[in-house]
Structures are given as C-alpha cells and as structure tokens.
Amino acid sequence: MNSSQSEKDKNGQFEKDLRLGIMGGVFDPIHIGHLFTAEEARIKFNLHKVIFVPSLQPIHKRNDQITDIKHRLKMTYLATEDNPYFEVSKIEINRPGPSYTIDTVREFRKIYGWQTNIFFITGADAFLEIDTWYKKDELIKLCQFVAATRPGYDLDKLNDNFKKVLKIMEIPALAISSTDIRYRVKNNLNIKYIVLEEVRDYIYKNKLYV
Ligand code: ATP
Ligand code: MG
Numbered sequence: 001m002n003s004s005q006s007e008k009d010k011n012g013q014f015e016k017d018l019r020l021g022i023m024g025g026v027f028d029p030i031h032i033g034h035l036f037t038a039e040e041a042r043i044k045f046n047l048h049k050v051i052f053v054p055s056l057q058p059i060h061k062r063n064d065q066i067t068d069i070k071h072r073l074k075m076t077y078l079a080t081e082d083n084p085y086f087e088v089s090k091i092e093i094n095r096p097g098p099s100y101t102i103d104t105v106r107e108f109r110k111i112y113g114w115q116t117n118i119f120f121i122t123g124a125d126a127f128l129e130i131d132t133w134y135k136k137d138e139l140i141k142l143c144q145f146v147a148a149t150r151p152g153y154d155l156d157k158l159n160d161n162f163k164k165v166l167k168i169m170e171i172p173a174l175a176i177s178s179t180d181i182r183y184r185v186k187n188n189l190n191i192k193y194i195v196l197e198e199v200r201d202y203i204y205k206n207k208l209y210v
Contacts, residue, residue, distance in 0.1 A: 007048050018116045021050035022108065022143075024092075024101060026058050026178065027072050029203060030079045031195045033123070033176040037148040040171055041121045042085055045146065050121065051087045051108070052076050055099035059134070067208060069093055078198040102135045105142050118143035119167075124153035130162055140165045151175045185209035 007018055023038045030052075038050045054072050066072070073093065080086035091107050092099040105118055120143045127147035130136055140162070147155060148171045155168055176194050184191050186209055191200055203209065 016113070016115045018112055019045065019047045019119065020108065020112060020116055021045070021047040021119045021121050021146075022053055022104070023050055023121045024053045024055060024099075024104065026061065026066060027052070027054045027076045028067050028178050029072070029075045029181060029195060029199055029208070031176050031178060031181055031199075032193075033150075033174040035079060035083075035196075036174060037123065037169075037171060038086065038121060039083070040148070041119065041146050041169060044169060045119055045167070047085070047119060049085045049087055051089045052080055053089045053092055053104060056093045056095070057098050059098050059100070060129070071202075071206060071208060075199045075202055078202060079196045100134045102133075102139045102142070105139065109142065119146050120144070121146045121148070123148050124150040124155050127162075127166065128153055128155065128157065131159075149173070182209040 021038065021041050023034065023041075025034060027034065034052075038052070041047065042050050054069065054076050056069055058066070073088070073090070076088050080088055091104055095103065095107075101120065105120065108118060109116060122145065124147050127145060130145075133139060144167060145165055146167045146169050148169045149155070151173045152175075155163075155166070158166070181191055181195060183189075185203060191203070195203070
C-alpha cells in the first residue's frame with residue numbers, strides 16, 4: 001500500500017481533515033536545512049506527510065544558473081526515501097513554464113480534495129519575498145504558511161497581512177544553503193554532514209558543481 005492509499009478512508013476518499021505539507025524548492029542540491037525543516041513542520045503541525053516539490057523553472061533564478069532537473073530530482077528522491085512521511089512530486093516538472101506556487105497548490109487541492117489543509121513550508125527568506133509572489137492574495141487564502149527561522153532573515157519586517165497568516169517555526173540556526181554547498185564543491189571543501197551521504201556521493205559521481 002502506498003502512502004496515498006493509506007490516507008484514504010474505506011470508501012476510497014481522501015480523509016477530510018488531511019493535513020498536507022508542501023515543501024517547494026530548487027533543491028540544487030537538497031541539504032539538511034530542507035530536511036530538518038520539513039520533518040520539524042510535520043511533527044509540529046501533525047501533518048500526514050510532506051511532499052517535496054522541486055521547481056522546474058524558479059521565478060527568481062535564471063535557467064542557465066541551475067542544475068538540470070533530472071539531477072535535482074534524483075537527489076531529492078535520494079534524500080527523502082528513508083522517511084515514510086516524505087514524498088516527492090513532479091507536479092511542477094510536468095507543467096511547462098515558470099513554477100508558480102498558486103498553480104501547484106491548486107493542483108494538490110484537485111488531487112486531494114478541496115477540504116485538505118495545505119501547509120506550505122518555506123524558510124524565512126522565501127516568505128519574506130511573498131509580496132512578489134504571483135497571486136499572493138489568493139494564495140494566502142488557499143493554504144497556511146509555515147516559515148522556518150533562518151539566520152540573517154527577520155520575519156518582523158513582514159507587513160501585518162502576511163504576519164496574520166504565517167506560522168513561525170523556530171528551528172535551531174542552520175546557516176546552510178545550497179549556494180554555500182555549490183561553492184564548497186567547486187573549491188574542494190568539505191560537505192560531509194550538511195548533505196546526506198547519498199547526495200554527496202551523487203554530486204561527486206556526476207561531477208556536479210565543479
Ligand atoms: P540557494 O542558496 O540556491 O537559494 P537554498 O538553500 O535557499 O538554495 P532552496 O531550494 O532555494 O534552498 O530553498 C527551498 C526552501 O527551503 C525555501 O523555502 C528556503 O527558504 C528553505 N530553506 C533552505 N535552506 C534552509 C535552512 N537552512 N533553514 C530553513 N529553511 C531553509
Ligand atoms: Mg534559496
């Protein structure tokens with residue numbers, strides 16, 4: 001039985017009070033900051049599962065600056081496969097054009113039903129940019145936002161509208177970023193323990209970020 005089936009009731013319908021976490025990201029590469037944030041949100045908000053959604057074409061990054069989706073997707077699978085509550089979705093990969101969060105949330109609502117409680121999980125840096133997100137006012141009505149604290153980003157700066165819808169999750173300071181990991185690989189510096197072993201092996205085997 002896969003995990004989607006286990007969330008269905010005896011009539012084959014998804015539970016009405018399904019609590020779904022969505023963790024969007026570029027995952028170039030996925031690191032322990034992402035994994036810890038997702039697991040913490042799952043526990044804290046009693047989520048049935050967290051779905052990792054690698055973006056095909058992030059709005060805020062140029063296409064030639066990011067690694068091919070096949071590598072980012074594979075690393076996301078490798079990093080999440082040992083957690084039965086984690087899933088990976090290709091929803092943004094299968095949809096051509098820029099990856100808008102609103103479209104992703106709408107698609108998940110279609111799949112899981114309109115009553116599903118969707119928790120969109122971000123880091124503080126990503127939520128601080130919410131003012132620039134496509135159809136943000138509609139988006140904040142469709143899901144709850146969880147923002148994990150991240151060193152260097154102050155959520156107090158948010159305007160009250162956004163503060164109201166946000167659940168802030170204090171996590172131990174993890175000044176880990178994919179940018180830093182890419183820099184470390186390029187400069188032959190250590191990345192052990194900030195990415196999972198499987199991801200580290202994959203990066204070296206495929207000569208990523210060199
Ligand atoms: P990059 O440096 O390339 O921007 P990143 O480390 O920020 O990479 P993303 O894939 O851009 O990773 O982030 C996906 C989501 O994970 C975002 O919501 C981001 O805020 C969050 N996130 C990333 N790293 C952390 C961290 N160390 N602590 C908390 N949240 C994080
Ligand atoms: Mg980022």
